[in-house]
Amino acid sequence: MQQYSLLSARALGNLFRRPFYGADIITQADLIGVGSLPIVILTGFFTGGVLALQTASTLAQFGAGAITGQLVSFSMIKELGPVLTSLMVSGRNASGMASELGSMMVTEQIDAMRALGTDPLKKLVMPRIVATIIMMFFLTIVSDAVGITGGALVAVLMLGQDASQYFHTAYQSLQYADVLQGLVKPLFFGFIIATIGCYYGMNTRGGTQGVGRSTTQAVVVSSVLIIAVDFVISRFMIGIFGR
C-alpha cells in the first residue's frame, strides 16, 4: 500500500517537473483512448439495448413503459456507462501496462532507463496516468451516448415505443447531479486503472512467469477496486446531492 501510494504520488508530482513528456501523453491517449473505442462502443451499445429490452416489459406491467428512456439514461449515465467502460478499459489497458512495464523490468530496460538518466516514473508512469484519466472521461461520454442510442433502437424498433417519447423522458429527467456523478467516476476509475497497472508492472519479479502474474493481478485488483470505489463515490454523491 505504501509503495503503491509512493508510486502514484511521485508519478503525479512529476507532472509539474521538467522535462514534460507531452508527446508520450498523446501517444498513450491514442493507445488507450482511441484503441479502446471499438470495445467501449460495442459494450455501451449492447448494454443500453439489453437494458431497454429487460426493463420495458417490467415497466409495462406497472403502466410505466413510457419511462424506458429515463431508466436507460439514468442507468447508463450514473452507473453502467462509467463502470462498464472502466472494466473494459481495465481488461485491455491495466493488463497492457502491467505486461509492458513488467517485461521492461525483467529485461532490465527500466534499470537501463534510470541508468541513462531518465526517471521511469516520469517517462512511463505519469503519461499513462494522465492519458487514462483524460481518455476515461471521454470514453464514458461516448459509452453513455451509444448506450442510450442502443436502448432507443431496441425500444423503437423492437418494442414499438415512440422515439420522441423515449428521448424526451431520457433527457428531461436528468439533473445536473446525475451527469456530474457519471463524469466524476471515470476520473477516479482512470486513476485506478493506470496506477494499478503501472504498480504491478513496475514491481514485476520472476521472468516471464512474473509478467503473467503481474498482468493477472493488475486486472483483478483494478476491477475489484473500480466496483468498490464506485460504491463509495455513489454513496458520497447521493449524500451530497440527495439522488
Add this chain to the structure above:
Amino acid sequence: MADLAVQQDIPESQAHPEAPAVRFEDVSIGFEGKDVLEHISFQVERGKTRILLGPAGVGKSVLLKLADGLFRPDSGRVFIFGYEVSAMPEEELFRLRESIGIVFQEGALFDSLTVRDNVGYRLMEQQLPDEEIDQRVTEALRFVELEHTLTKFPSELSGGMRRRVAIARAIITKPDLILYDSPTGGLDPITSTTIIELVIKQRDAYGTSSIVVTHRLQDAFMMAGHCFNRETGKIEPLPEGTTDPSTSFLVLHQGKLVFDGSTHDLVHSDDEFLKEYLA
C-alpha cells in the same frame, strides 16, 4: 556537493578532480534476509580499469548496480567522483549518471526502439537537434563497427551485435566511468573476443575509468595482457611478462572481497580459493 556542480555548470565528474572515480566504503547489501555483499571496500582511480571476477551469483552485478545508484546499500557508503551516491536523491542521481555509462548483462536495449534511437536515447532526452544525434550515433556505432544497423530493431540483431549496440549506447556521451556487466556472457569465443577488444580500445583510446564484471578468466587476462595500438588501430598483445599497468583485479567470493590487487599479485597469490579459481 551536487548543488555546487549545478551552480557552476561543470560536469559532475570534474567537480572533485582529486576524488577517485569509484569508492566503496564498508558496503553491505542483502535481499530477502540473505546477505549478498558484506563489508566491501575498494576504489577505482581515475583512468584505471578494475576487472571484477567471481563465480556466478556472487553479487558482481549487484555491486555494479550499487555503483550506479540503482541499488542502495543496507550499510556503508558508495562514492562516484566524490559524490555519495548511496545518499543522493534520485533526481540528483539522474544528473550524475550523465557521466556514467553502463552495459547491462543482456544489453537491456529498448526493444521497441530502433538501434538509432537506442544509441541516441540520451541525446534525444536532452532534446538535441536530429542532425547532431544522427552524427553522434553514427560515430558511436562506427566505434563498434555496426553503423549499418541504424534502422534495425534489437530483435533483428544477433546476441553479439546487441551487446555491441549496448556498448555504443554507453559511450555515446563520452562518459568518465563505464560499468560493464558481463559484456561477453553467453557469447561464443569469437564474438567475446570482439567485445573485449572494444573494451580495451575504449580503455586505451579514451582512458576511461571502468569496472568490468566477468566470470570468464580468458576475457580478464586478455584485457590485462593486450593494448590498443593507435597507429595500427589494432589490439596487440603486450610483451611477454608485462601487463597493462592501468588494469587490476578484484575478486568476490561468498559475498566478500577476497582479492584487490594487480595481475601479477593475482596469479602469484597463495590463497587457496584463488588458486583453485584460476586453475
